[in-house]
Amino acid sequence: MCSFHSSLLGLLVALLANVSSAEDSAYYGYGKTATLNEISGWNIDVRPDGQGLPPGAGSVEDGEYLYEDKCAQCHGSFGEGNNQFPALAGGEGTLTDQRPHRTVGSYWPYTSTLWDYINRAMPYAQPESLSDSEVYAITAYVLFLNDLVDDDFVLSFENFSTIDLPNKSNFVPDSRPDTFNVRCMRGCKEPDSIQVVTSVERQPALVGNEQPTQLSAQLSAQPSAQLSDPLPVPAGEEIYRQACGLCHDNGVTGAPRPRDASDWRGRVGQGMPVLVRHAIEGFQGESGVMLPKGGFSYLSDQEVAAAVHYMVGENL
């Protein structure tokens, strides 16, 4: 038994030795070398010092046209923001107000932050669809909306670093911890000093029913609103809400609106199979373009069809 143990121990030592020699190498050789060509397709980041910025230029004039076409629907023609989508302009001097208004002009630190973000994430439903010169032009136009450049300005690789955003110097490092509570156990407050200042009432009828309820706050920082309904809605409507509504709610680029009979007149006549096919495969019409599945490629054909039925159903 003793010899069995020692031979087992010997085996263990041998195994451990093997394992540790593998871990000691610190280099596994997994993965493949990233080629310059491969890196170039993903290497999109831009820094304040201009690192990563591609050569090119774009004018405020070109930017205005592009902005109206691709950005104004959500951000407003003057950068004022629509339907809760962010405002891009205005708000100068409000950062110390009760209700600060944070925009590119009033809050953002660097022109590079703007260029990088438009390039990586905008337009919202079609990221990475803009050319470099289009990103330059839209960036220039947003600067113009904030009165930071004139209407004949052309933003370029060369003059990029000369455009400072006003709030740059107000970004500071994190200085926490900045609160210094103590672990008091007894007599920590004067009883008279304790007042309920704000309170949220749960609807009495719903207490215990564990359903989300409407908010009613005595002091509300936001408009009072309904919490999400936990009950599933019909699939077509759900898909519509999550994907299609982004454009179809407001008729972006000629998209027919679900509750607008005039939008659907002439379309419904083609028959559902045609409408569904256009939605799945994409369609270039007189009034605008429908991307295949609206750009939401993860949707199945059935899901797209369900969404079309929901939209058309509203008009039958």
Place this chain on the structure above:
Amino acid sequence: MGKSDKQAGKVLLSPELARRRFLMSSMGLVGGAAAGLLPGVSASSNNLPPNVPAWTRSLGSGVLTNPYGQPSPFESNVQRRTVDWLTPDRIASISFTPLADLKGIITPSGVVFERYHAGLPVIEPAEHRLMIHGMVDRPLIFTMEDLMKFPSTSVIRFLECPANGGMEWRGAQMDGVQFTHGMLACCEWTGVLLSTLLSEVGIKKGANWILAEGADGSHMSRSIPMNKAMDDAMIVYAQNGEMLRPEQGYPLRLINPGWEGNTCVKWLRRLKVGDKPWHHREETSKYSDLMPDGTSREFSFVQECNSVITSPSPEKPWKQKGRYWVEGLAWSGHGKIKHVDVSTDGGITWREARFTSIVLPKALTRFGIELEWDGSPLLLQSRAVDETGFVQPTYAQLRKVRGTNSIYHKNAIHTWQVRPDGSIANVQLS
């Protein structure tokens, strides 16, 4: 095989079981309906002693009825919820973890809060790549298969959106712990230490920052300091024992333990090593803390010590006078939780609660304390202390330094008002 099983099952189905199965499936369809509201499924006296319930007098369904199991349909109220007015749509939005109904410290993967900046992408793992380049000796591209060959590590860590509780800076507003504190979860995360991958590519001298970037439409990007990358940051592919859920970044995400959730970039596709931070949109325009003097704190990474009582809560009211087990969660991005104290009088006197879970660094820790309730109104609070000695602040202390417009990192002592009828209100005190 599945088909013949099903057919065999059909033959065996008693009328009672068929009826019950029908009820179960229709409940599945109605989702959030409370069990007690459905006729025939409520806990009627027919099922209580001395009667023998129907389920005890019949056969249940066979194996593989649910090849991937789901919670009981009677738990269908336990789900993520959102607050629609917070965001313009649900594509760049957030949903909240149902904290009041959860037990222990592990958040079930299916109810971990969601945060998307451009919706939930569907990524084919075979075509997903992680690129590491920049100031490195060997720029590399890894497949998922490559990454899973590296030594793997599993840790239990909390994940919290820095905007958790951000709606409460100006006053009590949200009706329920799901909404006041539910941008919070704690999972076991499995993957590769980022330091392992960094030594694989070889970091050049002077490299101080790493840009992490997602493969979703927003290309979410954050600058991460090198010391965090070399400390405990992880490239994670699994969560709670299975591959990451799509909502949590399938097939790959970054986890920066104890740091704001936004830095834990999901659907991770690229790490670029550099000498300076990038000051991108999600670390300047967003996820920066505006102070009363107009300055903004940038790169405010750590989620400081925080706690909340999850029961009672607006979702878990008390029904009558008597003895109650009060419980909640505490966490700190700086390490372990050292103490949690509970007050019933709005913070005049405190009693130490006890830990009812394992206490891990940068993880949710569950605490509890027994309370005798005589029906009088209470102002119930919890206050956590972490291993650095940091004591969770009051609202007054927080607002004195940070005002009410900093949106992020609100970790104030929270108050539930217990009303004489046992209902629970979210309140704030002077």
